[in-house]
Amino acid sequence: MPVAVPAPPVKAKAKKPPKSVRSVEKRILKPLDIAAAGGDATVLDRLWQTVEQRRLSGDVNHSHSARLMARGTAKVAQKLGEEAVECVIEATQGHRAETILESADLLYHLVVVWVDAGIKPEEVWAELQRREGISGIAEKAARPKGIVRAARTTKLP
Numbered sequence: 001m002p003v004a005v006p007a008p009p010v011k012a013k014a015k016k017p018p019k020s021v022r023s024v025e026k027r028i029l030k031p032l033d034i035a036a037a038g039g040d041a042t043v044l045d046r047l048w049q050t051v052e053q054r055r056l057s058g059d060v061n062h063s064h065s066a067r068l069m070a071r072g073t074a075k076v077a078q079k080l081g082e083e084a085v086e087c088v089i090e091a092t093q094g095h096r097a098e099t100i101l102e103s104a105d106l107l108y109h110l111v112v113v114w115v116d117a118g119i120k121p122e123e124v125w126a127e128l129q130r131r132e133g134i135s136g137i138a139e140k141a142a143r144p145k146g147i148v149r150a151a152r153t154t155k156l157p
């Protein structure tokens with residue numbers, strides 16, 4: 001009488017994330033690569049210098065920044081808005097890797113806005129530093145009610 005041989009256990013295959021997610025994950029740095037790259041926020045100052053040089057060169061054939069600024073302030077600002085919305089969409093959906101990529105796009109386009117407007121990064125750093133330690137809740141509560149100040153806004157001290 002033949003002996004029934006039990007079938008080998010079927011290994012559950014680990015589910016791969018979809019191709020689109022894998023390709024985005026390949027594009028962002030892994031923690032060890034991030035440490036090796038040694039990047040920090042000073043990259044924004046260098047980026048500003050590069051974009052400012054592109055503005056001065058006006059080389060629309062070789063520079064995306066020069067080409068964008070040549071299209072005018074409204075276009076420069078519009079691109080920032082588009083990148084902001086893309087970042088919001090990815091963040092809202094909890095797509096971490098995509099949010100990193102969109103954040104980089106957003107910061108680049110913010111720097112182009114600064115260069116186009118003649119704003120130096122240190123002016124923004126100074127404003128952030130001035131706000132350090134000021135609770136947003138306390139600041140909002142202390143705002144004068146119904147008075148539109150010289151800056152044409154009721155926001156910010």
Ligand SMILES: N=c1c2ncn([C@@H]3O[C@H](COP(=O)(O)OP(=O)(O)OP(=O)(O)O)[C@@H](O)[C@H]3O)c2ncn1[C@@H]1O[C@H](COP(=O)(O)O)[C@@H](O)[C@H]1O
Nearest residue numbers: 047050051054062063064065066067068079104105108109
């Ligand atoms: N960080 C960036 C950066 N991030 C995104 N991008 C470009 O931004 C563009 C965004 O593409 P989109 O299709 O959204 O926009 P678009 O081409 O303006 O098209 P439309 O909206 O007009 O249809 C792409 O061409 C990206 O390559 C960037 N281009 C340049 N930089 C930095 O800026 C430096 C100077 O670049 P150039 O000015 O090109 O020399 C580079 O060395 C980088 O450090």
